Amino acid sequence: MLNIAQYISYGLGIYVLIGLVFGLYFITLGLRREALAGRGIIIRFMLLPGAILIWPLLLKAKT
Amino acid sequence: MSHDYVPVQWNRQKYFYDAILLAAVFIFLVIFIVAGTKTEAGNMMILMIRSFGACAIVLLHLVLAIGPLARLSDRFKPLLYNRRHFGVITALIGLVHAGLALMMYHGMGVINPIASAIGGYGNYGTLIEFPFESLGLIALIILLIMAATSHDFWLSRLSPPVWKGLHMSVYLAYAALIGHVALGTAQFDKSNGLFWGLAVGAVLISGLHISALLKGRRLDTQADINTTWVNIGDPMSIPLNKALTITPQNGERIAIFRHAKGISAVDAVCSHQNGPLGEGCIIGGLVTCPWHGFQFDPETGEAPAPFTDKVQTHAVKIENGNVWVNAEPDPFGTTRIAIQVPS
Numbered sequence: 485m486l487n488i489a490q491y492i493s494y495g496l497g498i499y500v501l502i503g504l505v506f507g508l509y510f511i512t513l514g515l516r517r518e519a520l521a522g523r524g525i526i527i528r529f530m531l532l533p534g535a536i537l538i539w540p541l542l543l544k545a546k547t
Numbered sequence: 548m549s550h551d552y553v554p555v556q557w558n559r560q561k562y563f564y565d566a567i568l569l570a571a572v573f574i575f576l577v578i579f580i581v582a583g584t585k586t587e588a589g590n591m592m593i594l595m596i597r598s599f600g601a602c603a604i605v606l607l608h609l610v611l612a613i614g615p616l617a618r619l620s621d622r623f624k625p626l627l628y629n630r631r632h633f634g635v636i637t638a639l640i641g642l643v644h645a646g647l648a649l650m651m652y653h654g655m656g657v658i659n660p661i662a663s664a665i666g667g668y669g670n671y672g673t674l675i676e677f678p679f680e681s682l683g684l685i686a687l688i689i690l691l692i693m694a695a696t697s698h699d700f701w702l703s704r705l706s707p708p709v710w711k712g713l714h715m716s717v718y719l720a721y722a723a724l725i726g727h728v729a730l731g732t733a734q735f736d737k738s739n740g741l742f743w744g745l746a747v748g749a750v751l752i753s754g755l756h757i758s759a760l761l762k763g764r765r766l767d768t769q770a771d772i773n774t775t776w777v778n779i780g781d782p783m784s785i786p787l788n789k790a791l792t793i794t795p796q797n798g799e800r801i802a803i804f805r806h807a808k809g810i811s812a813v814d815a816v817c818s819h820q821n822g823p824l825g826e827g828c829i830i831g832g833l834v835t836c837p838w839h840g841f842q843f844d845p846e847t848g849e850a851p852a853p854f855t856d857k858v859q860t861h862a863v864k865i866e867n868g869n870v871w872v873n874a875e876p877d878p879f880g881t882t883r884i885a886i887q888v889p890s
Contacts, residue, residue: 486658489666493659533695538713541705 500536507535510542564629568636575602592651597732599644604724604748606637607690611721611752615759624826624837631697634717638694641687648680679731682723689720699820699839707821725749779803779870782810782888790815790834792825795874801861803872804829804845809885811845812861812872819856834858847882865889 511528514535535542579598584591610633617627626633653660658667661684669678693714702710725745733741777793782805785791790802792815800815802825813834815825822838829835833842833851843850843858850856859876860883868889877883 485666485671486662487666489662490659492665493661496661527700530698531700533691534698534701537692537695538701538705541709545705 503536503539506539506543507532510535510539560625561629561632564625565632568629568632572602572606572636572640575605592647596644596647596651599640599647600728600732603637603641603644604728606633606640607717607721607724608748608752610634610637611717612755615755618759618826619755619762628837634690635694635697638687638690641690645683645687648683674730675734677730679727682730683727686720686723686727689716689723693717693720702820721752775873775875776864776871777801777874779872781868782865782870785810785870788829790825790827792823793872799876800825801872801874801876802827802834803863803870804834805888806845806885807832808846809887810863810865810870811883811885812863813843813845813848814858814861814876816858817841818858824858846885847880848877849880 511532576598579601580594583594613626613630616623649660649664653663656663665678665681665684670676728745777795785803785805787805790804792800792802794800801812802815803812806829817824817836819839819841822836824834824836827835827837834845835842848858848860857879859879860881861876862873862883863886864871865886
């Protein structure tokens, strides 16, 4: 069971890592095409956790 | 106002509620820890883990209670407008609880702490030895996703149905947290106080939801499938400057308002972000959405100039002392003069 648990924890880590890369792209370049373009840095960083956690939904919406 | 995303600004009232909430959380934690040190010579780290865990579960009960309470009484609506802040604080308190627990119980070994918490002990095949921390992790992930997507931007970006679906998973988080406590700490509580506390909390939350549902059913009239006209009943049954909401078969909800000019009906879904217009009120002669304050003329369904948002109007008539509303919406921009209530 420990092996499965380790795979799950690595999976969670990889998911968050991909989310971090995607999230940084989203709040910098991605938001240029959104209604938030030109808004302050604070609101962009407020959106970063969401982009990290739901990046598959955002990617799906783009395709 | 427009159909595009418009950020909702913070205001004095929101700062006030947040300050009260943070102060209450701080007082709860202090009282829990001070009482813990007096009643048992416990390790401070364990007391902190328990205090943050207890605080998170109490806050989650409040978050779940706010929705039905606001439907049962207008006095609780200010809490509804600030519910997302409750949710964010709940997730952060839960995160601190999880971080401290991982450090305390799983951070000293060679195994990855998360793997150790979900698979390093116990047996998933039995209730007594169930690795209860895995349930806590599931609840925490859901609460974090909800907190991270609580900003209005995500509501607009994901679309209201997807966002609402995502946030309905709070009930899954609640069930996981109940399991986490019942199969974890409650197993070692000889007084059974925790067990009974959880049971009372679950009964209260269920009772509030059932009461709000029953009240909603009383107010929601189902339209007769054979006619587009729905009998609302006595005009005075509609509260002044508020609405009665009905749900026609296969149709959108309709809000019937009684205001200074008479009775008007508009779609009950705000064109800004699908807010519940039927739970709003008339301010300055305009239907005002309870979510973000977007306003519409009850006779035309149009937002005041220079804004361009619109909701659809519905025809209203009074026959034999009863109000009737047409379930078929008018084309956007149709003006329906308010029907005078006979004195």
